[in-house]
């Protein structure tokens with residue numbers, strides 16, 4: 172099999188992994204070595220479905236001894252199998268990197284022989300990249316469940332980000348659909364990774380404190396190998412199992428809090444196998460995935476607590492109104508707010524005002540009184556924000572009565588999913604958009620605010636892990 | 639002509655050579671001559687208005703540098719960086735916008751200086767400049783994303799681009815740092831400007847005639863591998879070409895390896911991979 176055929180097979184098998192980001196790691200360039208990373212990441216291309224390509228995302232091999240119901244590489248499928256040699260893949264990564272095709276490598280794998288053997292192959296590839304080629308670009312490793320702690324530690328010293336796929340939002344669904352993966356084999360490495368990252372952050376902070384003299388002159392290169400400096404992420408499939416949005420969002424909130432995850436990714440279930448355990452549908456719940464990401468965004472960047480977004484009595488997100496607008500409509504007593512005075516945290520809560528918009532408002536109002544014209548210039552989605560603000564005392568709501576029922580229709584706007592593909596909702600054309608143009612998932616997101624540590628989230632994870 | 643001080647002109651356009659230094663020389667002259675030019679534009683795009691006279695300005699590095707020092711002293715180096723970024727834009731009003739911004743910051747009362755001038759988002763002199771800065775920054779970001787190098791037979795890595803602002807100078811440092819000892823050229827066809835990095839330092843070269851040798855055979859293989867990877871990643875059930883166009887504007891596709899036709903492969907009757 173030639174290189175191109177191999178690449179085709181192993182990229183195709185990796186494509187359902189949605190987590191493609193190169194963010195969270197900041198490693199400046201060093202003379203004599205190839206590559207650098209930047210905190211914000213960088214998308215180098217976009218697929219025909221509009222998803223970002225920033226890493227060479229492939230499997231080490233699609234040979235697999237496991238038999239997960241939803242996966243095209245499962246051992247019971249008769250498909251073309253292929254495997255990269257570690258050096259071959261390292262070389263390809265370098266070649267792509269030099270051409271500015273990618274920011275680095277995103278490697279995951281089917282289970283060949285056993286988890287440890289698989290991980291050793293991956294480690295060899297990372298080692299060649301880092302040690303032989305001095306590669307300073309981004310590496311994301313997807314850990315194979317069941318890998319031994321020593322090997323996980325070695326992976327962590329070589330890569331920027333690690334992830335273990337949770338696969339499903341509940342333990343029951345996991346054991347039904349991925350029978351060879353135990354919830355323990357997934358959570359144990361997640362915990363180990365979380366602890367190693369925390370430890371490495373502490374030791375690095377200490378190391379840095381030593382040389383405050385002449386800091387300008389010393390080249391700060393992380394001396395000891397930091398453990399996965401870009402943190403840990405995970406992914407779960409949505410729509411193949413019965414869990415509600417309420418369960419899913421509470422689980423992700425718990426993961427952010429107790430394991431300090433950088434990202435939780437959701438992947439709308441895309442049918443590839445015929446299997447009695449899976450729903451019989453051709454449609455993909457892309458709008459639901461979209462709403463979940465919006466909710467996730469609110470938790471990570473808008474200082475929302477999960478309980479403000481969703482509760483048990485209405486366990487699914489509203490398909491017609493985005494979760495931020497929904498919250499505002501349910502809390503009209505807190506509005507309207509005066510844009511020239513309101514604190515930053517409150518501006519963030521106004522539908523139509525994004526993180527950037529709120530920051531710009533705070534800056535601009537120091538020297539000028541803000542009205543409609545200024546707000547529009549500052550990148551605020553005024554036609555959404557107007558119902559929730561006053562400008563210098565004047566309510567901007569344009570004659571619309573200040574009630575939930577009257578404002579709501581003005582906030583429903585379409586999710587632009589395009590005219591193609593197999594969206595679950597194609598019968599309902601053009602539902603709702605995000606928070607408005609200004610708030611579309613910005614590529615340069617600000618640093619993640621720490622979440623309020625309310626009730627300890629451990630118990631929830633424990634129920635996930637233990638029967 | 640040389641830049642000699644004369645009686646102030648009304649309704650005058652200053653014409654420069656299209657460089658940042660040229661533009662700043664114009665700004666310097668406006669002060670020296672006590673004039674308020676209507677337009678400050680590169681010679682290549684100059685369109686005289688009715689009744690407008692033209693002053694052709696020769697770039698003088700020292701004068702340009704005095705403007706830089708003045709701006710940095712008055713409002714800091716971040717503001718001068720903003721001027722640098724804005725000046726890469728192609729808009730006809732780029733020069734005059736930069737001039738108005740500089741004139742504003744130089745006249746700004748000392749008492750206003752606790753607040754960074756770039757925070758005055760509602761002030762037209764600042765807002766107009768920031769609009770240009772934003773445009774240039776977006777275009778520079780696109781270049782970081784979508785530059786594609788191919789490996790030439792003489793060992794150099796080459797990329798051709800067609801940006802809508804002359805942002806090559808803004809990205810050279812970035813690529814030089816990350817690619818390290820890899821010599822490369824980014825050639826901006828739209829502005830006839832090449833950024834040349836020899837593996838140690840970079841410089842800008844102006845000109846249309848660029849003699850580009852063939853790419854290596856191995857490079858061709860890698861290009862095919864990239865296209866193959868690109869095709870394999872797309873999920874049909876999610877097909878959404880509108881979204882792709884939004885993130886990756888069609889005007890850039892010409893220079894994108896993955897948007898070029900596929901070569902027929904061994905054992906393939908169709909030219910797809």
Ligand code: SF4
Pocket residue numbers: 235236237238239242243244245246280281282349
């Ligand atoms: S372990 Fe399961 S999900 Fe992973 S490749 Fe094997 S069958 Fe697929």
